[in-house]
Amino acid sequence: MASVREIKRRIKSVKNISQVTRAMQMIAASRMRRAQEQALASRPYAAKAWELLMHFAAQGIDVEQLHPLLARREVVKNVGIILITADKGLAGGYNGNVIRKVTRYMQSEGHEDASIVAVGKKGRDFMLRFGRKVIAEFTDLPPRPTSFDVAPIARLAIDGFLNGEFDEVHLAYTDFINTLTQTPTIRLLLPIQPSAEQMSEVMRDYITDTKPMTKAPYIYEPDPETLLDAILPSLTELQIYQAVLESRASEESARMVAMRNATENAKELIGDLTLTYNKARQAAITKEMLDIAGGAEALSQASK
Amino acid sequence: MATLRLEIVTIEGRVFDDEVNMVIAPGVEGVMGILPRHAPLLTRLNFGELQIKKDGQADQFYAVGGGVMEVQGTQVIVLAESAEHVDAIDISRAEEARHRAEERLAQASKDQIDFDRAEAALRRSANRIKLARRHRQKGGYGVQTPDNR
Numbered sequence: 543m544a545s546v547r548e549i550k551r552r553i554k555s556v557k558n559i560s561q562v563t564r565a566m567q568m569i570a571a572s573r574m575r576r577a578q579e580q581a582l583a584s585r586p587y588a589a590k591a592w593e594l595l596m597h598f599a600a601q602g603i604d605v606e607q608l609h610p611l612l613a614r615r616e617v618v619k620n621v622g623i624i625l626i627t628a629d630k631g632l633a634g635g636y637n638g639n640v641i642r643k644v645t646r647y648m649q650s651e652g653h654e655d656a657s658i659v660a661v662g663k664k665g666r667d668f669m670l671r672f673g674r675k676v677i678a679e680f681t682d683l684p685p686r687p688t689s690f691d692v693a694p695i696a697r698l699a700i701d702g703f704l705n706g707e708f709d710e711v712h713l714a715y716t717d718f719i720n721t722l723t724q725t726p727t728i729r730l731l732l733p734i735q736p737s738a739e740q741m742s743e744v745m746r747d748y749i750t751d752t753k754p755m756t757k758a759p760y761i762y763e764p765d766p767e768t769l770l771d772a773i774l775p776s777l778t779e780l781q782i783y784q785a786v787l788e789s790r791a792s793e794e795s796a797r798m799v800a801m802r803n804a805t806e807n808a809k810e811l812i813g814d815l816t817l818t819y820n821k822a823r824q825a826a827i828t829k830e831m832l833d834i835a836g837g838a839e840a841l842s843q844a845s846k
Numbered sequence: 847m848a849t850l851r852l853e854i855v856t857i858e859g860r861v862f863d864d865e866v867n868m869v870i871a872p873g874v875e876g877v878m879g880i881l882p883r884h885a886p887l888l889t890r891l892n893f894g895e896l897q898i899k900k901d902g903q904a905d906q907f908y909a910v911g912g913g914v915m916e917v918q919g920t921q922v923i924v925l926a927e928s929a930e931h932v933d934a935i936d937i938s939r940a941e942e943a944r945h946r947a948e949e950r951l952a953q954a955s956k957d958q959i960d961f962d963r964a965e966a967a968l969r970r971s972a973n974r975i976k977l978a979r980r981h982r983q984k985g986g987y988g989v990q991t992p993d994n995r
Contacts, residue, residue, distance in 0.1 A: 583859035590855050590923050594888070594916050689857050760918075763875050763889035772890050772914055776927075780857060 546826060549819040553812055560808030566632070567801035573685065574721070574794035580686070581718065581787035588784060591777050592736075598770070599736040601760060609770040611700065611778070614733050615709040621656040622677075622708035623648075624699065624731065624782065626715040626789040627665035629681055634800035636716065636793050637664040640726040644714045645672075647728050657708065659698060661786065687790070689783050696779035703732045715785035716792035722799065724792035731781060734774055847901060848882035854896070854908065854924040861929045862908070868899040869922050871915055880917055887917040891926065893973040907932045909977045911970035928970055935978040944971035 607613070625644055627637045641664070648654050660666035660679040669676050678698055683691050702708045711732040717725045762769060852869055854862035869880040872894025880887075891913045898906040911928035947968035951961070 584857050586860045587855040587857050590925055758886050760886040760888050763873055769888055
């Protein structure tokens with residue numbers, strides 16, 4: 543059996559670890575709430591933008607012809623994937639889940655050579671290690687990302703799509719359902735399709751009407767093309783922004799749960815170790831007493 | 847009197863959501879007044895002032911920094927790049943933003959995208975300052991006193 547002092551040292555170190563994991567759990571919880579609030583706040587805008595686009599589509603004009611960001615390509619050869627992961631680990635299965643989803647997708651769709659735009663260090667490192675084509679990386683986004691922070695990502699996607707570098711751009715991120723459930727998701731980002739399928743599931747609840755109220759033709763100022771020019775890039779940017787926020791909320795809640803488990807395990811371990819420690823101590827005392835008793839017995843025998 | 851449902855939303859959240867009687871918005875092709883049962887309309891918005899009229903209440907003013915407005919039937923949706931109530935504008939912060947934008951504009955002349963962004967930021971902050979000043983004066987429009995110029 544390990545010595546008493548050794549066990550004592552282990553108890554102390556496990557206690558320290560549990561303090562760290564508990565602190566991390568608290569931090570993750572507050573960050574999760576913040577990201578969640580931010581994600582929720584952006585949903586009405588996204589919902590209205592989608593509705594507007596669907597009203598456009600319902601006008602009977604051929605929207606695909608109207609704007610290059612809406613035009614589907616006949617042959618899809620080059621695919622771009624925006625992969626949103628965390629910069630840090632210690633978040634349970636969070637990073638692994640979304641990365642696995644993407645690699646499976648690349649295999650099953652035959653897009654092994656897809657260009658990866660890595661948002662977050664974990665996804666970048668994984669893809670580089672397995673020799674995938676990582677064409678850009680965006681790491682160290684601030685804890686409270688704004689639409690300004692994601693604008694360059696959107697630019698890259700839009701420019702790449704327009705100049706033919708990508709025939710399709712997909713967005714891989716983690717949808718935040720609740721604290722215990724997060725679902726890794728892959729969605730088509732470009733070309734934009736004004737239909738319910740392209741929306742994330744959480745967004746669908748926010749859309750109230752998909753058809754315009756009136757049948758009368760719209761007045762466009764200045765004209766449909768210019769209007770779409772204003773709406774479509776910002777809708778793309780918005781989708782990425784939302785995906786970043788959903789992923790952030792998912793990351794922090796995954797980390798929170800992971801750290802809570804770690805804290806609980808540490809507590810259990812401390813309990814076990816304390817028991818062992820007490821046993822060892824008891825054994826040491828018993829042994830000492832036996833020694834003393836034995837010694838006394840030997841003495842009394844000798845004096846006889 | 848008939849009413850319109852007006853919603854103003856930005857990426858950061860919902861700014862306004864209520865029944866109103868009239869909306870006066872800064873469209874790119876001129877300021878337009880929207881009354882209930884207006885013909886369906888979709889327009890881009892300029893940097894400017896959005897005025898909301900409601901019976902029995904003082905008019906409300908919002909500083910809008912571009913975006914899109916959709917009108918259909920009795921519903922008006924404003925998707926704004928930025929929107930805030932004039933009373934909520936922090937003038938000193940807007941001044942700072944204008945200053946920053948001017949500096950960036952001076953440097954960014956080479957890159958078209960940077961230039962566009964800086965220009966938009968400049969126009970947005972200038973619009974804020976203009977509206978906040980105008981509405982905080984006692985007389986409303988017009989008269990400028992030396993200390994608030």
